[in-house]
Amino acid sequence: MxxxxxxxxxxxxxxxxxxxxxxxxxxxxxxxxxxxxxxxxxxxxxxxxxxxxxxxxxxxxxxxxxxxxxxxxxxxxxxxxxxxxxxxxxxxGPMLEAAVWMNRYSKYWQQQFDLLAATLADIDERKAQASVSRQPRKSAAPRTPRKK
Missing domain, CATH: 1.10.10.10 (Winged helix-like DNA-binding domain superfamily/Winged helix DNA-binding domain)
Incomplete structure (x- = not known):
């Protein structure tokens, strides 16, 4: 909560x-x-x-x-x-009353900013996963050519 x-x-x-x-x-x-x-x-x-x-x-x-x-x-x-x-x-001074009135609606903007932040974090995570999967995999032992 x-x-x-x-x-x-x-x-x-x-x-x-x-x-x-x-x-x-x-x-x-x-x-x-x-x-x-x-x-x-x-x-x-x-x-x-x-x-x-x-x-x-x-x-x-x-x-x-x-x-x-x-x-x-x-x-x-x-x-x-x-x-x-x-x-x-x-x-x-009279603008304070207007600011207080408008502040009551800031929660709606904050929800939009929170949603945007979550979306951007999701995009960043997908980019990070995609770059990891594109990197060539390294094997544990180096390959040696076969002799004929």
């Missing part, structure tokens, strides 16, 4: 399951867009101005701002405003 490690998060806050599902939906929606994923990557380890974020995209500043607002509503980005200047920073 094998014991497989699992990661289980227990909700002690009494959070409504429908609310938790809605938050998970928001995170996956936010991550579904390549522009928003790029914004999160750029914010990894640093805070940037909205204008600095927008400079790397071929879309308008207004479009980038809309993407940032989606990330702010999801909780993935914190936005700090000082007058007209807006600085953004990453808050990866």
């Amino acid at each position: 094998t014991i497989q490690p699992t990661l289980r998060v227990v909700d002690h806050t009494g959070q409504d399951p429908d609310l938790a599902q809605a938050r998970l939906d928001q995170v996956f929606f936010a991550l579904s867009d390549p522009v928003r994923r790029e914004i999160l990557e750029r914010l990894d380890g640093q805070a940037l101005l909205v204008s600095e974020l927008a400079a790397s995209f071929d879309i308008s500043l207004q479009a980038v701002s809309r993407h940032i607002q989606v990330l702010v509503r999801t909780g993935l980005v914190q936005q700090e405003r000082t007058g007209r200047i807006s600085r953004c920073s990453l808050d990866a």
Whole structure:
């Protein structure tokens, strides 16, 4: 019997399951867009101005701002405003719920990897057996030619 490690998060806050599902939906929606994923990557380890974020995209500043607002509503980005200047920073916390949800399905991938490993081991064993059977057999005593 094998014991497989699992990661289980227990909700002690009494959070409504429908609310938790809605938050998970928001995170996956936010991550579904390549522009928003790029914004999160750029914010990894640093805070940037909205204008600095927008400079790397071929879309308008207004479009980038809309993407940032989606990330702010999801909780993935914190936005700090000082007058007209807006600085953004990453808050990866909401992604933990998504990672935990996806981790529940890792057992299916692990089964596939285990099957692949067993198949590769079987192939290696067959190759080893085939190479042994192809080698010429050596007799115990050397042959001497017969005299006539």
